[in-house]
Each structure stands twice: as structure tokens, then as C-alpha cells.
Amino acid sequence: MSNPSPSADSPTPPRCIDVVHKHLGKRYRAERRFRRLGISAIVIGMCFLVILFTSIVSRGYTAFVQTYVELDVHFDPDYIAAPGTTDYATLSAADYGGLVKATLRDMFPAVTGRQDKRNLYSLVSAGAGYQLREMILANPDLIGTTQSLWVPADSEMDMLIKGHVDRDLPESERRLTDTQLAWIDQLQQQQRIELRFNTTFFSAGDSRDPELAGIWGAAMGSILTLIVTLALSFPIGVAAAIYLEEFAPRNRLTDLIEVNINNLAAVPSIVFGLLGLAVFINFFGLPRSAPLVGGLVLTLMTLPTIIIASRAALKSVPPSIREAALGIGASPMQTVWFHVLPLALPGMLTGTIIGMAQALGETAPLLMIGMVAFIVDIPSGVFDPATALPVQIYLWADSPERGFVERTAAAIMVLLGFLITMNALAVILRKRFERRW
Known part of the structure; x- marks a missing residue:
């Protein structure tokens, strides 16, 4: 028995291409709306950024x-x-x-x-x-x-x-x-x-008189603190990343360590300040308001960032590099030291610079260890009393004199200049030494 043929009055099923064309205009319109929303978000963000910089510069350039x-x-x-x-x-x-x-x-x-x-x-x-x-x-x-x-x-x-x-x-x-x-x-x-x-602004320490106040004491405190931070965080962070990525066995202990490292990267910075106050000052008896203690606290804060960035840099090195080195008789340590590490070092340096820039702008942990003190003399060592540039900005912002208002904005301009320079250096290093595999 043959199948009945469709009658002339029955509707013809739509073709697939017709369905696509029917909804194509709607999809294009939705894509254009999404693109406009993205551009609008960028423009709004840039406008707020321009307003912020304009406000800071207009208040601080006269300092x-x-x-x-x-x-x-x-x-x-x-x-x-x-x-x-x-x-x-x-x-x-x-x-x-x-x-x-x-x-x-x-x-x-x-x-x-x-x-x-x-x-x-x-x-x-x-x-x-x-x-x-x-x-x-x-x-x-x-x-x-x-x-x-x-x-x-x-x-x-x-x-x-x-x-x-x-x-x-x-x-x-x-x-x-x-x-x-x-x-x-x-x-x-x-x-x-x-x-x-105003040479005094760049060559003097803090003062009760706005016209005599300068940022050099706070800048030296920040420099000494960052030197301690870099000297401790970079080798420890790179060594930890190499061990976790290249040598550590995959078990529950290493999984727990990795989870805690990722969690520490999101811990509020003031918690590290409380840890530094309890351990370095109260337990070990290190001097308060010293760049040494500030560097130790900021080392704890920047280590997760450096470890995560260093591990990502090690992962980006192709396995064939390791296999080739091992194939010609190199030991695992020689493979990492002479072949993997030189290729991953640019990425590690980039992560380190970003971590240092983060440490440069921190205030809360330094307040907890006493670097909020009024310091007139320029520190000459890591054991001398000192303050840091973000803390100096915090102190000046709390002063009622009109002269400190412009110096606060000017110090923010100097701090932003340092931060922009450090982030630009990280971008330049990444572009200069980055390899495409």
C-alpha cells in the first residue's frame, strides 16, 4: 500500500536557511547592542579615570x-x-x-x-x-x-x-x-x-609646617621596605613555584598547599599586618616602624602573587624542552635550572614587579606595625624608624591645613608615577622576552 501524497493545500515545511535568515537580523542587532554596551562601559570607566586624575593634578601641581x-x-x-x-x-x-x-x-x-x-x-x-x-x-x-x-x-x-x-x-x-x-x-x-x-618637597622629611614638609623621608622608607621585600619574596616565591610545579608529588598535601596559596592571595592586607604585629614585633621583638618589619610583612603579602605568576610561567614552557634535556642525559635539577627556568624567568619577573607595585601602594599592614609615626629624619637603614609614601599620604590627608591638601595630592601624583612606571616595566619585559610556542 503506497503512502498518500501530500495534498496541494498542506503548508510546505520551512527550509533551514529560511529559519536562519529570519533570526539573523535579530542576532545582529543583539550583537550590536552588546558591543555598544561594552564600548559604553569602557568610555564611562575612562571618564571616571580622567576625572580622578584631573582632580588630583588640579589640586597637587601647585605643590x-x-x-x-x-x-x-x-x-x-x-x-x-x-x-x-x-x-x-x-x-x-x-x-x-x-x-x-x-x-x-x-x-x-x-x-x-x-x-x-x-x-x-x-x-x-x-x-x-x-x-x-x-x-x-x-x-x-x-x-x-x-x-x-x-x-x-x-x-x-x-x-x-x-x-x-x-x-x-x-x-x-x-x-x-x-x-x-x-x-x-x-x-x-x-x-x-x-x-x-619646591626642592624641599623632594629633599626633606615630614614636618608640622606644610611649607617645610617633603616626601624624601617617606620615599626612602618605601625604597628600603621594597628592597627587603624583593630580597625575600623573589627567591622564596620562585623556589616554592619550582618545587610545586616541577618536583612536588601530586597528593593531598600539595593540593592543600596550592589551595592555601590561592586563598592567601585574596586575604585582606590588614590581616598580614596583624600577623606581622603578633609575630615579628611581639614575639621576635623587632623594632616598630622599621623598614625591616615592613618588608617582612609585605613579603608575606606578595608571596602568593609571585608564586602563582611563577607557576604560570613554568607551565607555559613546552614539555618538549624538558623531554629533550632529559633525553640527552640532564638530571631533573639541571633540566629546570639550565633549560626551563631561563625560559620562564621573564614571566616570573613580570609577576614579581606586579607584586612589588602592589606592595608599594599598601597602607593598612604598615599602619598595624607602627609605620604611621611622625618621622622627620631620613632613614639610612632598615632598622631606623621610617614611614612609607602611602602612609605619608594618609597622614597628610588627615591634616587640617590647606597647605597639606596640595601636598597630599602631589604625593599621590608621585606615588602614581612610581606605580605606572613599575607596571610599564612589567609590560615591557613581557613584550621583550615573551616567546610564542
Whole structure:
């Protein structure tokens, strides 16, 4: 019995190509929407990044210049010592602050009231006295002479010259009085006020006075801390990665170690600070606020990152390299040391640099071990009290003076410069030594 033929009125089943064409436009539209969403996300992220950098730069670029005032200083022996005196203790203990005040009184003889004198003295930074002291200690023959010197202005005057103070505000709403503004105008008319490059910002340690504060002490603390971190984390991290990847047996113990390494990479950094406080300071008795302890804590924090990156670099080396080395009689250690490790080293260095950049920007673990202390002197060793650049930024951000606001932003710019340089170096090393297998 033959099958009945389809009637003329029955619908023809759609062809596969027709079904594809029917939904093709919808798929293309969905793909375009997804692409637009991705581009929009990138644009929004870039806009926020531009806003962030613009805000930081607009607040901090003025910190790279400092207001200076020209004073005609007469090195009066009554304030210092008799001409010809070379005794260091005598010259060091002289009243250089009083010498600066006497110079200002000579420049403004009409100022007689006690409060007016205080306001006049406050126009010049306390660093002017230290500057005169260094000059006399370097050359005692200046005693009895008159010299024209440029000394740093006080922070409030510096903010005014830089345009951060609105002169049109009522006197009660600004920190400079109308009389002080008149004195500043007089100095400007006499061309005794200049903006100069702020070398103090890059060469000095911390200070209570914004115009005397610098980042060099914190930068040295960060450098010493990173040296300790690199000296410990790189060899330990690479050795651990080589053992786990090349020699460790596959059992529950190594699986547990690998899981814990991956988990440690996600532990909040403040936990490492608590560990450093409990172990290195309370148990071993190492000094607080020292780059040595900071380096040990940051080593614990960066080790998981270096181990994971080093293992990934070792995995990228083809097995044929190992097989060829073993085939010509090399031992497993010789195979790793002379053949696998040189090929994986660029990737290891990249992971190490990224870990160091992460350590450079950390603040929380360093706060826990006491590197938040007010440090004026520049550290010269890993046992000296020190702070770090991120911690210095944290301290300045908590200061109420307007002068510290611009220095906070300027220090952030310097820190971002270091971070961008380190990440760019990692990218360059990866591009330069990367091999495609």
C-alpha cells in the first residue's frame, strides 16, 4: 500500500536557511547592542579615570612650587656671636629666629603693636631661621655682614600667592587679616615675592609646617621596605613555584598547599599586618616602624602573587624542552635550572614587579606595625624608624591645613608615577622576552 501524497493545500515545511535568515537580523542587532554596551562601559570607566586624575593634578601641581620672600638680613653679632667665632655649639644655639624677626621689624618699622608683630612674623616660615643657621655654620665669616636672602614664606601666604585664598571674603572667614594682605601687597610691589621650584618637597622629611614638609623621608622608607621585600619574596616565591610545579608529588598535601596559596592571595592586607604585629614585633621583638618589619610583612603579602605568576610561567614552557634535556642525559635539577627556568624567568619577573607595585601602594599592614609615626629624619637603614609614601599620604590627608591638601595630592601624583612606571616595566619585559610556542 503506497503512502498518500501530500495534498496541494498542506503548508510546505520551512527550509533551514529560511529559519536562519529570519533570526539573523535579530542576532545582529543583539550583537550590536552588546558591543555598544561594552564600548559604553569602557568610555564611562575612562571618564571616571580622567576625572580622578584631573582632580588630583588640579589640586597637587601647585605643590611643586613654593613662595619665597626676599629679606635683607643683617647677621647681627648680638643675635649670633662675636665675629670670628667658630665654635659649633655656640653658633648652633644662636637666636636665628630672633634675627629673622628683627629683619622683618626693620622692613616694616611702622609695626609696633604686639599682635601686629605676631601677624608680621607669621608671614615667614619657621624654616627661615634654620636656613640662616645652616649658612652661619657653613661660613661663620658672614657674622656682621648684610645679605639679601630668599626664605620660604608661611603656608597661608603661600596659599594666597598661589590663588587658593579668596581675598574678597570677609576678614573673619579667612586666616590672613587685611593688614597682612596689605603687607603682602607691599612686598609684591617691591618684587620681594617669587614662586620657585619646591626642592624641599623632594629633599626633606615630614614636618608640622606644610611649607617645610617633603616626601624624601617617606620615599626612602618605601625604597628600603621594597628592597627587603624583593630580597625575600623573589627567591622564596620562585623556589616554592619550582618545587610545586616541577618536583612536588601530586597528593593531598600539595593540593592543600596550592589551595592555601590561592586563598592567601585574596586575604585582606590588614590581616598580614596583624600577623606581622603578633609575630615579628611581639614575639621576635623587632623594632616598630622599621623598614625591616615592613618588608617582612609585605613579603608575606606578595608571596602568593609571585608564586602563582611563577607557576604560570613554568607551565607555559613546552614539555618538549624538558623531554629533550632529559633525553640527552640532564638530571631533573639541571633540566629546570639550565633549560626551563631561563625560559620562564621573564614571566616570573613580570609577576614579581606586579607584586612589588602592589606592595608599594599598601597602607593598612604598615599602619598595624607602627609605620604611621611622625618621622622627620631620613632613614639610612632598615632598622631606623621610617614611614612609607602611602602612609605619608594618609597622614597628610588627615591634616587640617590647606597647605597639606596640595601636598597630599602631589604625593599621590608621585606615588602614581612610581606605580605606572613599575607596571610599564612589567609590560615591557613581557613584550621583550615573551616567546610564542
